[in-house]
Amino acid sequence: MKLKSRLLTAFLIITALPVFLITLAVGTIINYQDNAIQQTYDVSTNTLKILSxxxxxxxxxxxxxxxxxxxxxxxxxxxxxxxxxxxxxxxxxxxxxxxxxxxxxxxxxxxxxxxxxxxxxxxxxxxxxxxxxxxxxxxxxxxxxxxxxxxxxxxxxxxxxxxxxxxxxxxxVPQIKSSAIQVVCSLVFIVIITAAVLIIWIYKSILRPLNTLHAATDAMKEGNLDYSIEGDPEDEVGQLCVDFEEMRVRLKELIDVRLKYEKDMKELISNISHDLRTPITAIKGYAEGILDGVADTKEKQEKYVKTIYTKASDLSALVDELSLYSKIDCNTMPYTFSYINIKDYFNDCISEIALDLEVKNIEIDYVNETNPDTKVEADAEQLKRVINNIVGNSVKYIGIKHGRIKIRVSDSGEFIRLSFEDNGSGIAPKDLPFVFDRFYRADASRNLAKGGSGLGLAIAKKIIEDHGGNIWAESEEGKGTTILFTLKKCKEGMEHE
Missing domain, CATH: 3.30.450 (Beta-Lactamase)
Incomplete structure (x- = not known):
């Protein structure tokens, strides 16, 4: 009930209720005294006539x-x-x-x-x-x-x-005095009843929600964000309670996000410290080997320099990934969209990946089932980053001597679907829903040994979603993991690059 309606109701209580009760009381008193006078004095009259x-x-x-x-x-x-x-x-x-x-x-x-x-x-x-x-x-x-x-x-x-x-x-006549006394007492009683009804009604409809809101405010002030309240959105006070509850929930969510963010940052720093320590230690060791004359032949010197270069490249890649994560976290990821032919783009992309995986003894099985003219609007560089992150994540955790990654590109109505299936150890069902979370690691001890910031799949998820697609994972322990994502096809008649 709106506050305006409450005030109107209060006015009606103050006016109508006393009038009704007074009429009822006076009528009862008059009827009672009429009977008393007739029985006592044998006079046929009425109390109003006696009073007048x-x-x-x-x-x-x-x-x-x-x-x-x-x-x-x-x-x-x-x-x-x-x-x-x-x-x-x-x-x-x-x-x-x-x-x-x-x-x-x-x-x-x-x-x-x-x-x-x-x-x-x-x-x-x-x-x-x-x-x-x-x-x-x-x-x-x-x-x-x-x-x-x-x-x-x-x-x-x-x-x-x-x-x-x-x-x-x-x-x-005593009945006249009695009538007057009864009328006065009735008026006093009616005033008390009316005031009591009004106070109870105001307390229940206004003061009680305000007291509840006050208690919730005190609880929040003490740091208790689990103190929930309810309110009727049909009136101003109730709406205030509803708004307060929404604020409490939102504030709790923000604090929870903040706490999770701090926890993630601590984990990120721990991971980065490990990932930085390994290449830096290698760079420092090989550099000292050159300075101390350990690399006393040209071949050793070239090997040491190449190792230093490789480790420096790893450091550069890690810094780039952290920079990209910062942009994702702030929703400032830069995109340059263009129309990409699916057939040509993925043929080139997989060819590059295959050369790198061949050195690591990992076989690539690639099939593209889409129409040769199929195109998508995407950022070619960022889409390549998604593929590299997915493939790199599979390579990191295949854990067998002869690995195999099956890549399938297929048509799915308005979308194209890509799947990356490996024959690794798989992911436990309890960990599968979280593989795209930032910094999440299913096996912390094993992941520390293998390195990585834990951002690869999170970055891939963000990029695919920004392209209007969807990404998910399917896995079975001991048999491998499949990462799938979709991209929306271009409509017919769109201009080509």
Missing amino acids: NPLQVLNRLTRGVYNEIVLTALQEPKKFEDTDYLEYLNSELKGKYSYLAVRKGEEFIYSGNATNLHTIKNSFPLFGEYTTDREGGIYIDENRPFLLKQQDFYYSDGTEGSIFVITDVNTL
Whole structure:
């Protein structure tokens, strides 16, 4: 989820969730309090009406007693002279937060709450001022507000009398207070719930990935590049984790390559030291032989000089190979491509090789099965280097007195394929996948004895791949090794050299 969508979701959580929960809570509270009020006071109303007009509810609470007073005043006013009857009426009012007061003339002869009556009696209407159409009573706002209902009557001696039902407005129905408390508590609880949901959601979607990223950063800072993390690429934070993981993998690869490079360089230096030491020792020895007069005949002197020349040529070839390796390693290999006729080129090339191998008692078996007009676009010099490296590598490890190398050039669709098969000792299966790696040597002890930098096949692989071809090896221990590579043919109609 994008960060923009997360912010929108957070906004909806902050607004919609509280509204939903408040509506649910208030509805539940109202329904519960409606039932409680109806059961306690036998009043059919609703909580919203109580909260908006509590005086109406207080009026309903005393309506039954007041109606009885009205009927008594019309039919049996003498009952108001009976203290027991007044006590009965007052007891009915006590549970309804009200009390009774009776006035005869200007004196109060009965009060259900003398203390409260003393502070408010001067606010009562006179006889005849209270009209009968005021069913809800009158609200009197004094220091202690109250709701007053009045019924006038005449005593048996003709004296004017009034009976009052007084309801304390400050003492509302407990359910109203309870409703208010429950609503406030619900609001606080809803705010807490909303904040908790939002915090948990933010933690899981934002803070947790950031903490994971922080832990991975600390691990990387301590040198642990194996600490892997995952992220959702659909959001910014997750994408940051994905990018960090890609950076970690790339950095680990670079370090591994660097370590391998350092290891290869150490091996290269070791190999070069050995390869340089042998010709240098020979050159030094033969030169000292000339200086010391050991070569006391013309024939010996010529032999010593030829040996020095040969060893110097070996040194030159080794330096050239190292220089070429440096160019390969930096991808700055220079190529001069041209159209080469396969038949003519390989006939000349193999002829040169055959002369050198004949001296080493190695037989060449060469067959070219391609069309005489077949051409490839290649660098003639570098392609010759590939052939020399492959053949030279075979010669070095044939290990028998009468060696044989079979060279085949064949047509393979859009490519031509060349194979160099020798009858040497072969390569172990565990070593075969690595023969084209730089500096790789299957048998380190034997290779040190035979010399070489271990770059020949690696250079050949690089050159062939730069020509758009492919190179691989097939081998069986005890039977020999075959190196094969392909070159792409020129399309018909291309200009000829």
